[in-house]
Amino acid sequence: QKEVEQNSGPLSVPEGAIASLNCTYSDRGSQSFFWYRQYSGKSPELIMSIYSNGDKEDGRFTAQLNKASQYVSLLIRDSQPSDSATYLCAAHGSGNTGKLIFGQGTTLQVKP
Amino acid sequence: ETGVTQTPRHLVMGMTNKKSLKCEQHLGHNAMYWYKQSAKKPLELMFVYNFKEQTENNSVPSRFSPECPNSSHLFLHLHTLQPEDSALYLCASSQFPGVGYEQYFGPGTRLTVT
Numbered sequence: 001q002k003e004v005e006q007n008s009g010p011l012s013v014p015e016g017a018i019a020s021l022n023c024t025y026s027d028r029g030s031q032s033f034f035w036y037r038q039y040s041g042k043s044p045e046l047i048m049s050i051y052s053n054g055d056k057e058d059g060r061f062t063a064q065l066n067k068a069s070q071y072v073s074l075l076i077r078d079s080q081p082s083d084s085a086t087y088l089c090a091a092h093g094s095g096n097t098g099k100l101i102f103g104q105g106t107t108l109q110v111k112p
Numbered sequence: 113e114t115g116v117t118q119t120p121r122h123l124v125m126g127m128t129n130k131k132s133l134k135c136e137q138h139l140g141h142n143a144m145y146w147y148k149q150s151a152k153k154p155l156e157l158m159f160v161y162n163f164k165e166q167t168e169n170n171s172v173p174s175r176f177s178p179e180c181p182n183s184s185h186l187f188l189h190l191h192t193l194q195p196e197d198s199a200l201y202l203c204a205s206s207q208f209p210g211v212g213y214e215q216y217f218g219p220g221t222r223l224t225v226t
Contacts, residue, residue, distance in 0.1 A: 004154070032212040043202055043217040044155070051212060088155065097168050098143055098209030102155040 002027040004091050006103035014111055019076040021087050021106050026070070029094025030101075033065060035074045036088040038105065044088055048074060079110040114138055116218035118203050124224045125193065133188040133221045135203030141216075143209035144186040146178060149200040149220070161186060162209045193225045 003026045013019045025033075032051045036044035050056045050063040050072070062075040072091075076083055086105040093099045116137045125131050137144060146158040160168035161180040175197075177189040186203055202220045206213040 034214065036217075043200075043220045046214055046216060049214055090155075092211045096210045098145070098160055098162075098206060098211070098213065098215070099157050099168055099170070100155075100215060101157075104152075104154045 002030075002093055002101055004089055004101050004103035006087075006089050006106045008104055009107040010109050011106055012109045012111060013079050015079060015081060017079050017110075019079045019083065019108055019110070021074040021076075021089075021108065023072040023074075023089030023103055024070055025072070025089075025091045025101075027091065027094050027101070028067075028070065030070075030091040031094070032092045033063070033072045034090045034100070035061075035063060035072075036090060037083075038086045038088055040085075076108075079108075081110050081112050084108055084110050116203055116205055116216055118201075118218040118221050120221060121219060122222045122224075124226060125190070126226055127193060127195070129193075130189070130191040132190065133201055133203075133223075135186040135188075135218055137184055137186075137203075137205040137216075137218075139205055139207075139216065141205040141207050142183050143206045143213070144180060144183070145204040145206075145215065146186065146188055147202040147204060147217075149202060151199075155202070158188075160209055167209060190223075193223075195225050198223055198225045 035048040048063040064073045089103040090100045179187040203218040204215040
């Protein structure tokens with residue numbers, strides 16, 4: 001069973017701090033990875049995608065990928081209360097079907 | 113309309129009813145997906161369509177019947193559901209179904225089976 005694992009949290013950080021969200025995956029053939037943000041009662045919103053080892057930055061968000069360790073992370077700098085949500089990590093399986101495998105999500109709470 | 117739309121947004125149905133969920137994407141994509149999100153469980157892929165052809169059925173019970181008449185529209189026909197089928201049903205689309213293509217979700221249909 002190919003899996004994506006996340007700590008369900010909640011992860012609580014003060015406003016202005018860096019939030020660090022982590023994810024591991026079991027399928028060594030996975031090549032592309034995504035972070036989605038899901039507010040309570042809403043659908044997932046894509047915030048970052050990453051395909052190569054290293055860091056990818058977009059505004060306050062930085063995604064990090066380490067394929068050797070099968071590890072993906074998302075850093076949120078200058079966290080705001082509006083960042084409070086569940087963050088879903090997803091990986092494309094090694095087959096070329098487009099099937100995304102999702103983790104259970106990490107709940108982030110940013111306290112003013 | 114922009115992005116991915118879904119109707120209805122909320123649906124309550126009895127176990128003997130037949131209903132359909134509708135999804136439409138306005139992104140010019142060629143691949144469409146149905147996902148199920150249950151409480152306390154990861155988002156789970158149900159079906160994948162590429163250019164109207166089903167390319168993946170993730171062992172979904174036959175009481176869920178998908179239909180994709182064209183690349184912009186996707187339906188999920190429901191019949192004789194069980195209470196455990198109550199969940200958020202999400203439609204998504206991507207340019208193509210392969211690895212690396214980003215998937216964008218609609219707002220979802222919150223289904224309650226009584």
